[in-house]
Amino acid sequence: MATDRIPMSKEGYEKLKAQLDKYKNEDMPRIAQQIADARGEGDLSENAEFDAAVEAQGMLQARINELQNKLSQAFIVDKSTVTTERAAFGLKIRVLDLEENEEEDYILVGPGEEDPDQDKIPITGPIGQALVGKQIGEQVEVPVPRGKRILKVVGISHA
Numbered sequence: 001m002a003t004d005r006i007p008m009s010k011e012g013y014e015k016l017k018a019q020l021d022k023y024k025n026e027d028m029p030r031i032a033q034q035i036a037d038a039r040g041e042g043d044l045s046e047n048a049e050f051d052a053a054v055e056a057q058g059m060l061q062a063r064i065n066e067l068q069n070k071l072s073q074a075f076i077v078d079k080s081t082v083t084t085e086r087a088a089f090g091l092k093i094r095v096l097d098l099e100e101n102e103e104e105d106y107i108l109v110g111p112g113e114e115d116p117d118q119d120k121i122p123i124t125g126p127i128g129q130a131l132v133g134k135q136i137g138e139q140v141e142v143p144v145p146r147g148k149r150i151l152k153v154v155g156i157s158h159a
Contacts, residue, residue, distance in 0.1 A: 004073065005073055005074075005075050006070060006073045006074050006075070006110060006111060006123075006124060007074075007075060007077045007089040007090075007110055007123060008074045008075070008076060008077065008110030008111070008112075008113070009076070009077065009079060009090065009109070009110060009113065010076050011113070012109065012110040012111070012112050012113040013071070013074055013076055013110075015112055015113070016067055016070060016071055016074075016111070016112045017071060019067060019112070020064065020067040020068065020071065023060060023063060023064050023067070024064060027060055028057070028060060028061075028064070031053055031056050031057045031060060032057070034049070034053040034056075035050065035053045035054060035057065037049075038050035038053055070111050070112070074110070077089050077090060077110075079158070079159075082158075084156045084157055084158065085135065085156075086132075086133050086134060086135050086156070087108065087131040087132055087133060087134045087135075087153060087156055088108065088132060088133070089108050089109070089110065089123050089132075090107075090108065090109070090158075090159060091107070091108060091156055091157065091158060091159060092105055092106070092107050092119075092155075092156070092157050092158065092159040093105070093106050093107075093108065093131050093134075093153060093155070093156055094153070094154050094155030094156070094157075095131070095151040095152060095153055095154060096151065096152045096154050097149060097150070097151055098139070098150040098151070098152055099149065099150060103154065104119070105119045106119055106120075106121045106127060106128070106131065107119050107120045107121070107159045108121065108122075108123045108128050108131065108132070109121065109122060109123065110122065110123060110124075111124055126142050126143060126144070127142050127149075127151075130142045130151070131151070131153065134153045135153065135156075136153050136154065136155065136156060137152070137153065137154075138152070138153050139151065139152045139153075140153075
């Protein structure tokens with residue numbers, strides 16, 4: 001199966017890489033030390049500190065694996081080369097919610113760059129995936145927890 005490439009800005013890539021480095025070089029050794037300290041306290045069958053540290057290590061390893069996967073699939077997009085003919089990474093997409101009759105702006109960003117308060121949504125999320133490649137005037141249906149949203153693209157511009 002071919003892996004899907006994940007578009008990212010250079011800043012977004014560097015942010016995820018720094019987070020991964022912190023997890024691997026600071027957090028993981030600290031948790032390993034906690035496990036070693038707890039193991040030194042003797043009976044592990046009733047050692048809550050040991051159990052908590054092992055669980056934290058597993059959760060951190062899962063997060064490390066997730067970040068490594070994202071970074072391995074990433075490709076850096078120079079936003080200045082993106083045209084506004086179709087919805088794409090790095091662009092601001094203005095949509096009309098046909099149910100609510102309200103316009104909203106979404107800026108399509110890579111994983112780790114999303115910020116709903118600034119209208120930045122991941123290109124890999126349901127709305128982002130539905131909008132990519134659409135032109136002004138096209139409609140999309142987006143499944144959401146409460147049913148579906150019908151959005152019409154009414155504007156595309158540089159963010």
